[in-house]
Amino acid sequence: MKLFAALRKIREFERAQLPFLKSIIDFDILIEIGYAEEENHPLTLKQILLLNLSSRTTVRRRLARLIEQGIVRRRKNKNDQRSSLLTISSSSLKQLAKYGGVLTAIWASIN
Numbered sequence: 001m002k003l004f005a006a007l008r009k010i011r012e013f014e015r016a017q018l019p020f021l022k023s024i025i026d027f028d029i030l031i032e033i034g035y036a037e038e039e040n041h042p043l044t045l046k047q048i049l050l051l052n053l054s055s056r057t058t059v060r061r062r063l064a065r066l067i068e069q070g071i072v073r074r075r076k077n078k079n080d081q082r083s084s085l086l087t088i089s090s091s092s093l094k095q096l097a098k099y100g101g102v103l104t105a106i107w108a109s110i111n
Helices: 004-018 024-038 045-050 056-068 090-110
Strands: 071-078 084-088
Touching: 004 084, 004 090, 024 056, 024 071, 024 084, 024 090, 045 056, 045 084, 045 090, 084 090
Parallel strands: none
Antiparallel strands: 071 084
């Protein structure tokens, strides 16, 4: 498969299966939350803001939308009741796992 045909196929999948990813910032937020979760170190809002993914206002707004849509979940931090931990919902993890499979398959077809 040629490079741009592969990129086109990836975007088609994103539009069809990941409609909640409206911007690169949404994607960055999910990647950071998911990575921290994989490392058994879920992020707080403060930690995600300190990553400087975009302006604080933009990150807060995009994160609020992802929480409202049920993509990201907020749960109480057992170690510090003043903060909440951010995690990705199980249904969203399944969709993102499919996305990972598509990326892997497409990458293999390019190489």
